[in-house]
Amino acid sequence: MEKYSFSFKDKYAVQKVRDSLENFFDQGKPVIVCIGTDLTIGDSLGPIIGTMLIKKNVNAFVYGTLNCPVTAKDVKALTIFLKKAHSGERILVIDAAIGISDDVGKIKVEHAPIKPGSGANKDLPEVGDVNLIGIIAEKSSSNYAFLNLTRLSAVYNMASVIADGIAERLNDLKSGDKIAS
Numbered sequence: 001m002e003k004y005s006f007s008f009k010d011k012y013a014v015q016k017v018r019d020s021l022e023n024f025f026d027q028g029k030p031v032i033v034c035i036g037t038d039l040t041i042g043d044s045l046g047p048i049i050g051t052m053l054i055k056k057n058v059n060a061f062v063y064g065t066l067n068c069p070v071t072a073k074d075v076k077a078l079t080i081f082l083k084k085a086h087s088g089e090r091i092l093v094i095d096a097a098i099g100i101s102d103d104v105g106k107i108k109v110e111h112a113p114i115k116p117g118s119g120a121n122k123d124l125p126e127v128g129d130v131n132l133i134g135i136i137a138e139k140s141s142s143n144y145a146f147l148n149l150t151r152l153s154a155v156y157n158m159a160s161v162i163a164d165g166i167a168e169r170l171n172d173l174k175s176g177d178k179i180a181s
Contacts, residue, residue, distance in 0.1 A: 004109040008134065008158040013107065017132075017165020018172070020109040024090060024130045025169050031086045032166070033078065033128065034064030035095040035116050037071045042150035045096035045134045045159055046070070052163035058170045061086065064094075075116050075124045082127070093128030094162065096155070098139040105154070106135045107162060134158045 004020040006013060024030075032053060036046030050065040063078070064070035070078060082091060093114045099106075114131030116124050136158070137150050 002109075002111040005103075005106055007105050008107050008161045009105060013161045014164045014168065017107065017109070017162055018169040020132075021092070021130070021166065021169045024092065024111065025173055028089060030060045030170070031082065031089050031091040032058075032060050032062045033070060033082070033091060033093045034062065035070050035072065035075070035093065036064065037069050038066050040150075041152050041155055042098075042136050043096050044152075045136060045155050045162075046094050048156060048159040049094050049163050049166075052159060053166060056163065056167045058167050059173075060166075060170060072116055072122055072124060075127060079125050079127050090130070091128040092130045092132060092166075094132045094134075096136045097133040098137050099135040101138045103135040104138055105158070107158065108133050108135065132162065134162065 002020075002023070004016065006016045010016065032050070034046035034050030036043045038044050038047050044066075046064050047066045047069045050062050051067070053060065053062045054065055093116070095114060095116055109130065109132045111130050113126035113128050114133070115126050116122070136155055
């Protein structure tokens with residue numbers, strides 16, 4: 001199981017996002033699910049990325065944008081929809097997360113399903129084949145920091161790095177280029 005972890009502030013972060021998805025986006029039109037809501041800054045990473053990917057006109061099925069978010073409460077219905085509409089296709093799931101203080105600002109990519117809402121003690125089904133999470137705040141006894149004290153600039157800048165990396169990887173596939181690891 002491949003795992004990657006790096007800071008969104010790393011000068012090579014866009015390339016690292018692109019490279020971490022090299023073996024994932026290998027054929028066909030990928031499915032990208034961006035989980036979150038625009039109702040709280042801390043949980044808006046996914047919908048911002050989804051919106052950026054749509055504006056970049058990427059060759060992918062993108063679910064979850066600022067205008068049409070996919071929230072945690074939608075995950076059960078989403079898994080049923082994905083099985084019907086995209087049976088057998090590989091799915092990348094993007095979500096914001098809370099973590100330990102040393103991980104705040106990191107982008108983590110794992111070639112495994114994600115269990116959305118686990119940081120908020122929600123019991124939701126696993127979804128996807130690869131998960132990409134952005135650690136946007138430190139986990140605390142209350143999620144106050146996650147909900148209210150997360151900087152929009154940090155979420156937006158992290159979203160830009162992730163969207164650029166995904167778009168570059170999809171553009172590489174479109175042009176038929178292979179990326180060396």
